Amino acid sequence: MKLNANILLLLATRAVASNAGSGNSSYAVQKPPLTTKWTYTAGTNPWPEYPRPQLERSEWKNLNGIWRYESASDLAAANNPPFNSTLSHEVLVPSCLESALSGIQGNNTLYSWFSTSFTVPSEWDDNVLLNFGAIDYEATVFVNGHNASFHRGGYFQFTVDVTKYLTSGENELLVFVHDPTDSGDYVIPIGKQTLNPSHIFYTPCSGIWQSVWIESAPANHVVQLDLAADMHGVVNTTVYTSQKNAEKVEVAIIDAKSGKSVASHQGLSNEPFHFTVSSPKLWSPDSPTLYNVTVTFGKDKIQSYTGFRTVSKGTVDGVVRPLLNGEFIFWFGTLDQGYWPDGLYTPPNREAMVYDIQTLKKLGFNMLRKHIKVETALFYRACDELGLMVIQDMPALRPLQSILPNDAQQQEFVRQLEVLVNQLKSYPSIVTWVIYNEGWGQLIEGYPEFALTDLVKQLDPTRLVDSTTGWYDHGAGDFSDNHHYANPQCGTPFYSISSSPFDPKRIGFQGEFGGIGNNVSLEHLWNNQAAINSINQTYEIDETIDSWNYRSHYLLSELKDQIELFSCSGGVWTQTTDVEGEVNGLLTYDRRVLRTDEKQWKADIQALYDAATARQNSTVSARSLGI
Template identity: 35%
Template sequence: MKLIKVSVFSFLVLFSYSMFSQWQPAGDKLKTEWASELDPENILPEYPRPIMKREQWKNLNGLWDYSITDKNSAPSKINDGEILVPFAVESSLSGVMKRVEPSQVLWYKRNFTIPTEWDGQRINLNFGAVDWKADVWINDIKIGSHTGGYVPFSFDITPFLTKGEQEISVKVWDPTNEGPQPRGKQVREPEGIYYTPVTGIWQTVWLEPMNPKSFKKINFTPNIDNNTVKLEAETTNLETGDIIEVIVLEDDKEITRAKFAAGESLEILLEDPKLWFPETPFLYRTIVKLISNKETVDEVKSYFAMRKISKKRDENGIVRMQLNNEDYFHFGPLDQGWWPDGLYTAPTDEALKYDILKTKEMGYNMIRKHVKVEPARWYTHCDELGILVWQDMPSGDEQKDWQMRKYFEGNELVRSNESEEIFRKEWQEILDYLMPYPSIVVWVPFNEAWGQFKTKEITEWTSNYDSTRLINSASGGNHFQTGDILDLHQYPDPQLYLYDANRVTVLGEYGGIGFPMEDHLWASDKNWGYVEFKSSKEVTDKYIEYAETLKDLVRSGFSAAVYTQTTDVEGEVNGLMTYDRKKDKMNIKRIRKVNQEVINILKD
């Protein structure tokens, strides 16, 4: 009898494992520890947009059907196999790990149902990000398209829904480096500082019930000099008489409440506000309501921070960055946000947060998010944990006439009309998407001349569009006397070889100390750093040597520094951590100590 019980139990375990194991990470490349924790039925279950949170939503992440076809044909059935959304098709965690050529397209399909309690509401279909061009069908009706690989977009799918089960299909085309679109470090032939392509859905897909009248966007703009914060809200189907109510909470306690007409803005006065610093990242939580005919038709939870980023000449004549009207040195790693198993997509929210926590642990106060835009939750983690963010525009098009050590003398890249239009559209969408996050303090339109064009015009446009942050026009070269920052790149040791007496001067990249750690490498060969060592002690010693040099350069004129980089990435082995995040390369206590010393020089 006991034997029978054991046998039945064993059968059930094997059956369950068989069902679960229909999805497995593909390939034998490096994996993070989070990869083993994935449940295909519960992928990235956290609410995707915490800066504007509603209570009701439905996650569409999980296993979808997929096919890869010629660009000019459609499959009779989408049934090449299953892909785990939202991991790019080239990634291990997608379960596919296949390349999609520019001559091909990637198709997705899945069924879903609408919760019965949403009856009578509008239904929005939201995509966190899809790289690069997405066409979307609901129940075999094409409902819309979107281009741009880094920003969220949505469709009101209500008119296309039927009774019972619904079907969604998505077609994605991505030319990678054969097109002029923003793509960051993605190339068809990865090598050196260029990495594996990312095609398709790479952020959460989700449904949200909406009232016909609802918030499209809310944004808080603090003014610490006046102890005020300005609230602007964009709504759908605005009518005269619609009202917005905002409740401001401090440590879960209501401290003020106000109402104003929808379509207007409101300045909220705060008594003795708590300022946001990386050391004390205080956030004011809010509840924002849209009221029509005395009824609350939409309600979102949000937050803001009282912080100011600016620049000012100090007593020595050096233009310094200031945080909340105090000289404040920015110091942090170049963070590219790549994962060996998920590529652009962190395996879990815990993993997404981990890199920020480690950055804080190492004593930094800033991250330069390099030629990539992250999911909304990453920026909220930065807001909550206390880290300044420099946000790059993902690079695209070509690099031409890169000049590092002098102000630019030459002809700028002339982009095609299509390329220029794509850049302007996607840069504005990135600004719109990220403007509400207080941790972001610097915009970086161009890096090392990649796609750099009409620098003065783009800088002025960016500054006019968001006057509350500093503009780093051209990180690392092709310098113009425009914007707020002169940004030098120098590997491996820090050097101050060019100085601007009228703008902030920063070291936008340096370091790159390589240390290939066995059993934690993406590839067995072609691993490189700007300099390479064979032990943690050697790497730590060299890092501290560079930091001691940096201390003197801070006194001489640098107001920020960016060390390359947070983790190894594919063939690059110059990370503070291994690519799988399982090993620190350096002695954390020693580098934390010297990092804090660098940061505190301006406070001495």
């Protein structure tokens, strides 16, 4: 990209705070390289919503807001906690330390201390549970001077029963966080994060980036609720409890509109059981019906929800297809990275987060691929409510085979894959799990994706598995998944070096394509010179919005041809928004410009669905073309 003198001057004058050593201990939003309309309205009471909608308790207290923060020198600092000290900086929780919204906007925040205090409501007479939505990457939790818990994994929620550590007044909460990202020889699940951002790899997220809250629960309480409700009305349930014994538990399914119970059943905790709801309304992108759920286990009463739907695969007119509720519909969505210029991994608020999903629905998409990141529980709830299928990636290890995991690192990857599936498997919108993206961290010898696919299917037999999306495909899983830019190669008799030949025994799928870029003015760009310099690495640059929409129409028409002629069952367009040095989003990174010609895109997307419907009743097939 060529920059004129005025833009160069603007670049020089738009200074960005970049480290935590500014000496400003009071919280203020830092000036990010790019803002959104929510940047300066997020406030200091972020994410007030109950954070875990599938296991909700009535007695809870949000601990989000202004905490204290201080950097630490190394890992050994955890052995010398700064109890009863005032840490040097105020910080917003939840947020990424590297983000402007945190008030820190740090670099290389590998070791960190966080502190706050809380009181327990006097009316609570049960145990007190301390909950964290996600901390990246390792967290040691201290309560009133006691080491209460250790957690590893930057994308997953965890709970600590802190009852025995509490006092009657103020309670000190201190958290030590170690986030190595891709430093040294660490090989951990990091997705697109890197300490050295460049083009398709982005600014990392360290610290407490999802909500923190306390709640009241009896000593023996529900710790996990697995719900899988299918198209026939069968509800498979397991209610896991803290003491792991078998005691009576009651589950009720409630019509969300009328508030009336449509079924209830008594079973035993920590053992699977099932029951049937007669003629339920099914969940689909066109009709995302949800039912409320009440779980009663002794004194513990949980509010939850579910949707009735079945995900499977089957042969339709000689082609292996993904099926939703027994029917083939074309799956079409975007590569959804979930990055924000002001909050990085953490959206400024729920309104901002939902805006992306609503934009996709408005254009006619019925799916998104959550790309090597795990979102908040409220994100999946929004997809459930709005009717957007989710293909969920496991966050990747280091990319492009740069450093492969050793045995211990591979075991940790597998453990976190299990956590991912177990934590998210009750959301109706999730239809597929992705294990490996483009060979990132994928061991080539021994083909571990076969055993990992079996593991995922054992943990969750209700969904499909895309074992290797792009690149090193040896035949595992339900999808024959091609990545190709810019034009698609979906279930076709032609392919390129970046993917394997189409396997007709599996679902033909275009895991990534498109990726065409359109540069914009500096006011909508991530104002970082290294990122700006990388823009021309985009697969294709279209100089005007009109030419970008023309090229989009051409590529979507090519995808439609592959539905009609070959074995294409779904596709993922790159991508929902621009991210840092990438300018290939439907939306710019600040969400202020929507590039799409709405009428054209809605027609082109509907044409994909129509072609898939017509194909099922057509005599045209790959075999009739001699393929």
